[in-house]
Amino acid sequence: MPAISDRATLPEAPAAVLSGPAGVRRFVRLRNAWQLYVLPPLILIALIAVVPTVQLLINSLYRWSLLSGMKRFDGLGQYVSVLTDTLFTGSLIRTLVYTLVVVAIEMVLGLAVALLFAREFPGIRLIRTLYLTPILMVPIMVGLLWSLMYQPSIGIVNYVLGLFGIEPLNWLASSSLALPAVAIAEIWQWTPFAAMVFVAGLQGLPANVIAAARLDGAGRLYRLLTIELPMMRNVVAIVFLLRFIDVFKTFGLIYVMTRGGPGRSTMMAGFYPWEVGFSQLLMGKASAAAFILMNLISLLTLLLLRFLFKERRLP
Numbered sequence: 001m002p003a004i005s006d007r008a009t010l011p012e013a014p015a016a017v018l019s020g021p022a023g024v025r026r027f028v029r030l031r032n033a034w035q036l037y038v039l040p041p042l043i044l045i046a047l048i049a050v051v052p053t054v055q056l057l058i059n060s061l062y063r064w065s066l067l068s069g070m071k072r073f074d075g076l077g078q079y080v081s082v083l084t085d086t087l088f089t090g091s092l093i094r095t096l097v098y099t100l101v102v103v104a105i106e107m108v109l110g111l112a113v114a115l116l117f118a119r120e121f122p123g124i125r126l127i128r129t130l131y132l133t134p135i136l137m138v139p140i141m142v143g144l145l146w147s148l149m150y151q152p153s154i155g156i157v158n159y160v161l162g163l164f165g166i167e168p169l170n171w172l173a174s175s176s177l178a179l180p181a182v183a184i185a186e187i188w189q190w191t192p193f194a195a196m197v198f199v200a201g202l203q204g205l206p207a208n209v210i211a212a213a214r215l216d217g218a219g220r221l222y223r224l225l226t227i228e229l230p231m232m233r234n235v236v237a238i239v240f241l242l243r244f245i246d247v248f249k250t251f252g253l254i255y256v257m258t259r260g261g262p263g264r265s266t267m268m269a270g271f272y273p274w275e276v277g278f279s280q281l282l283m284g285k286a287s288a289a290a291f292i293l294m295n296l297i298s299l300l301t302l303l304l305l306r307f308l309f310k311e312r313r314l315p
Contacts, residue, residue, distance in 0.1 A: 053294070059287035066281040078288035087264065088272055088289060094179075095269040099247045102183050106243060107236070109187070110194025115224070117195060118202040132196060134189040139252025146185040147172065147257050175265035178258050182266055185253055190246075194239050201235035202228065237308035245301060249293070269293055 063074035082088050117128055134142070149155045150171040158168040171181040205228060213223050229236065249270040254260060260267040260275055267275070270293065277286030 056287050056291050056294075059284060060291050062284045064282070064284035064287075066283060071284075074284065078284045079292065081285055082289045082292060087267065088269075090264075091267045091269045091272050094267070095248060095250075098179065098183065098250075098268065099244060102186050102247050103240060103243045105183075105187050106191045106194050107239060109191045110239070111198050113191065113195035114198030114202055117199050128196070128199070131192050133192075135193050137189065139189075139250075140256050142185055142189050143253045143256025146181070146188075150181055172258055173262055175263045178262060179266050182253050182257055185257070186247065186250065190243065194243065197235060197239050198232070201232040205231055234309070241301070241304050241308060244304065245297060248297060248300070 060078055061073060061075060062071050063077060064071040113131070117124065117131070137145075149157050152158060152168045152170045155171075157171065162168065169177060171177045209227065209231075210223065213227055218227070250268055251270045251274070254266055254268050254271045255274070258266040260271050273286045273290040273293070276282050276289060
């Protein structure tokens with residue numbers, strides 16, 4: 001039986017094809033034909049990604065105000081203006097704390113739901129499908145839905161709280177409640193994503209290992225913490241990484257529900273460039289803020305990749 005190579009190779013050309021220089025050139029062209037299919041999408045992706053980035057960088061080097069019409073070269077002045085703006089640094093710290101808290105809650109709740117959904121019982125497929133519905137909704141729709149639910153007089157949230165004798169709360173008008181209210185909407189929408197990925201991870205675990213642990217008398221919590229989660233570490237890392245990046249650049253929910261208020265209490269890093277660019281009409285400063293955030297997210301992503309997927313070296 002012929003050995004199976006771990007790398008795909010092209011078949012050798014027949015002797016008739018290689019006869020003479022013309023045949024050799026024809027075979028070389030056939031072997032390089034893949035470039036005709038790969039290069040066009042690569043060029044398109046480069047244009048989509050590189051051209052806007054270069055334009056963003058160029059705009060960030062100018063002191064540009066749409067209100068006054070002034071546009072003059074400022075070098076790194078706009079970057080200094082952004083980094084010394086307490087609104088930007090405050091939004092950055094707030095975003096980091098918000099992201100870590102929201103992602104942690106999503107992963108804990110997602111794992112709890114996954115432990116339930118990993119079991120097989122009548123109707124489980126329908127329940128899993130319905131549970132994924134929030135993921136299919138765009139952030140604007142989720143923001144409008146939860147804004148109505150948070151209404152002080154007609155919202156269902158205050159109605160439920162009233163059943164327990166709690167006075168109605170003005171969720172989105174309170175500087176102490178607005179950010180938790182947005183976080184609840186974010187968690188509601190994306191916990192199903194974590195749950196479904198964890199379900200796939202749990203169902204992919206080797207059944208003989210789990211059965212052996214049961215025979216040894218290992219309890220459910222002990223199996224989860226010492227066997228299942230360590231074997232799912234790559235799945236957990238992927239969920240954390242994807243959700244961290246997505247939550248860190250959140251914009252839609254903030255825009256619909258609070259517009260960064262009240263009193264800038266929900267001003268997030270991803271909302272700051274919009275606030276500066278379309279409210280204050282300072283396009284140069286907004287471009288500098290966006291360029292800083294783009295590189296910051298890229299750096300955090302690389303650091304998380306190195307930390308979460310670092311190779312385990314044998315002693």
